[in-house]
Amino acid sequence: MKLNDMQPAPGSKKVRLRVGRGASAGQGKTCGRGVKGQRARKGGYHKVGFEGGQMPLQRRLPKMGFRSAVKATRSEITLSTLAMLAGKSGGSVDLAAVKAASAVPASVLKVKIILSGKITTAVTVKGLGVTKGARAAIEAAGGKVE
Numbered sequence: 001m002k003l004n005d006m007q008p009a010p011g012s013k014k015v016r017l018r019v020g021r022g023a024s025a026g027q028g029k030t031c032g033r034g035v036k037g038q039r040a041r042k043g044g045y046h047k048v049g050f051e052g053g054q055m056p057l058q059r060r061l062p063k064m065g066f067r068s069a070v071k072a073t074r075s076e077i078t079l080s081t082l083a084m085l086a087g088k089s090g091g092s093v094d095l096a097a098v099k100a101a102s103a104v105p106a107s108v109l110k111v112k113i114i115l116s117g118k119i120t121t122a123v124t125v126k127g128l129g130v131t132k133g134a135r136a137a138i139e140a141a142g143g144k145v146e
Helices: 077-087 095-100 132-140
Strands: 074-079 112-114
Touching: 074 077, 077 095, 077 112, 077 132, 112 132
Parallel strands: 074 112
Antiparallel strands: none
């Protein structure tokens, strides 16, 4: 095969329809644009979503959704994660220790411990939020919350 022998596969290239070449060609006179109106004119079309001056659909529908800016600064950890961190940090866990262990993102300002998983080791929690159930589980394991 040579470069001058190469050609596209049969049927892969469709021949452009030549409009305005008479009635026998299939697209004569109005060239498939209908009769009069904005769409029949040269350069006469409008932006996507334009409804002739009527309030467009995207403006008629209510706005939806909300992304909280505060969400990026808050996080939570489970009791099982807390037990793991307590083993690494010697029984005392605070915000710096949680960030250092990469248990939460570095941008987090507040962390809350939730009741999920188990804890058997005594842990001292400093400066972290704690749910009622998590507090009871930490104190039952011999730890305390400050």
